[in-house]
Amino acid sequence: MYSEGVSTSERLIESTRELLWERGYVGTSPKAILERAEAGQGSMYHHFKGKPDLALAAIRRTAEELCATAEAVLGGPGTPYQRIEAYLRRERDVLRGCPIGRLTMDPDIIASDELRAPVDETLDRIRERIAGIVEEGKEQGQFAPSVDGEAIAATVLATVQGGYVLARASGSPAAFDAGVRGLLSLLAPDRPA
Amino acid sequence: MYSEGVSTSERLIESTRELLWERGYVGTSPKAILERAEAGQGSMYHHFKGKPDLALAAIRRTAEELCATAEAVLGGPGTPYQRIEAYLRRERDVLRGCPIGRLTMDPDIIASDELRAPVDETLDRIRERIAGIVEEGKEQGQFAPSVDGEAIAATVLATVQGGYVLARASGSPAAFDAGVRGLLSLLAPDRPA
DNA sequence: GTCTATACGATGATAGAC
DNA sequence: GTCTATCATCGTATAGAC
Numbered sequence: 001m002y003s004e005g006v007s008t009s010e011r012l013i014e015s016t017r018e019l020l021w022e023r024g025y026v027g028t029s030p031k032a033i034l035e036r037a038e039a040g041q042g043s044m045y046h047h048f049k050g051k052p053d054l055a056l057a058a059i060r061r062t063a064e065e066l067c068a069t070a071e072a073v074l075g076g077p078g079t080p081y082q083r084i085e086a087y088l089r090r091e092r093d094v095l096r097g098c099p100i101g102r103l104t105m106d107p108d109i110i111a112s113d114e115l116r117a118p119v120d121e122t123l124d125r126i127r128e129r130i131a132g133i134v135e136e137g138k139e140q141g142q143f144a145p146s147v148d149g150e151a152i153a154a155t156v157l158a159t160v161q162g163g164y165v166l167a168r169a170s171g172s173p174a175a176f177d178a179g180v181r182g183l184l185s186l187l188a189p190d191r192p193a
Numbered sequence: 194m195y196s197e198g199v200s201t202s203e204r205l206i207e208s209t210r211e212l213l214w215e216r217g218y219v220g221t222s223p224k225a226i227l228e229r230a231e232a233g234q235g236s237m238y239h240h241f242k243g244k245p246d247l248a249l250a251a252i253r254r255t256a257e258e259l260c261a262t263a264e265a266v267l268g269g270p271g272t273p274y275q276r277i278e279a280y281l282r283r284e285r286d287v288l289r290g291c292p293i294g295r296l297t298m299d300p301d302i303i304a305s306d307e308l309r310a311p312v313d314e315t316l317d318r319i320r321e322r323i324a325g326i327v328e329e330g331k332e333q334g335q336f337a338p339s340v341d342g343e344a345i346a347a348t349v350l351a352t353v354q355g356g357y358v359l360a361r362a363s364g365s366p367a368a369f370d371a372g373v374r375g376l377l378s379l380l381a382p383d384r385p386a
Numbered sequence: 387g388t389c390t391a392t393a394c395g396a397t398g399a400t401a402g403a404c
Numbered sequence: 405g406t407c408t409a410t411c412a413t414c415g416t417a418t419a420g421a422c
Contacts, residue, residue, distance in 0.1 A: 154372035156367075158351065162354030163351045169317075223416060
């Protein structure tokens with residue numbers, strides 16, 4: 001499964017990232033992690049203090065990756081509307097859900113300030129980034145002066161996170177796409193009032 | 194904890210409903226259910242075939258309750274916009290999340306067509322209800338003829354479901370409220386283009 | 387209908403050999 | 405660094421007494 005040269009702690013983190021995405025924190029056991037990482041128990045407790053410590057390392061990496069993915073489209077070319085559209089329409093594995101957002105439904109994550117922190121920071125940073133872009137669009141006259149960047153940013157992020165919920169409920173990405181389409185139609189600068 | 198006169202199977206279903214909301218399916222054990230219901234193991238396996246069977250009964254009841262709560266505001270008085278606003282602004286225990294929507298992040302729920310079905314049906318029914326209201330608003334000239342009722346309905350539902358995610362991540366209902374505010378500002382019939 | 391006893395694998399972690 | 409015991413507890417279910 002794993003090629004040579006990848007360190008054991010690296011394999012442990014990657015396996016944990018996958019399992020947290022698939023099954024969440026409560027649904028992921030050290031045993032499952034070890035099997036996927038092809039490692040023994042000793043390795044895990046040598047490199048990490050336990051399940052929460054390993055999960056924290058995994059979540060932090062996933063959080064950074066998600067921020068980078070978001071920045072790639074939000075910091076890309078185009079008008080403010082186009083950059084937000086690019087964020088909403090970017091390729092996603094919709095039925096897998098958001099690897100960060102899904103953790104908010106995990107009771108043990110929410111109960112731990114340390115585990116919740118990277119989740120909160122990630123969503124907050126993307127929200128602030130979008131809010132700034134909306135404000136930019138207002139200055140350029142693309143959005144009405146009355147719109148509230150912070151509020152619109154929350155709506156954009158919520159539509160994505162909620163889109164995952166609808167898609168997973170129905171077993172099809174269609175509902176995610178519909179939600180995005182609806183939001184874009186409301187945001188469109190040129191739409192008939 | 195429980196007053197006299199409430200049947201054991203009733204207590205089992207109610208306890209399961211609470212725990213599914215708090216901890217999800219994977220995070221809820223029969224033992225925890227029994228303790229909360231003040232019942233022994235025998236009772237549970239007498240009334241239900243096992244954990245999935247009891248969970249199904251609990252989910253079905255929660256699904257019905259949620260549909261009724263939604264219908265109470267969506268079928269209420271007012272213009273289409275006002276009814277959608279009432280749905281978005283209705284009182285919610287935001288930090289607890291949606292008792293139905295949260296189940297979509299549970300791997301064992303998604304893996305079982307039987308357990309997923311009531312979740313899917315609930316969200317789909319509410320979505321269709323909102324879509325019809327949007328179409329109604331178009332006929333009355335409150336919404337532009339170009340808007341797509343199905344898409345807007347998905348956006349409305351996604352904003353709510355995603356709002357729970359943002360709120361739980363930050364530990365505050367503020368982000369939920371911001372998302373709702375942003376969406377309503379985009380939907381407002383009289384807003385400046 | 388409800389209880390207790392029993393079962394067996396899974397969970398999360400420690401100890402100590404190599 | 406990694407491995408294999410070993411451990412106490414939990415998770416899910418069955419059996420049978422009352």
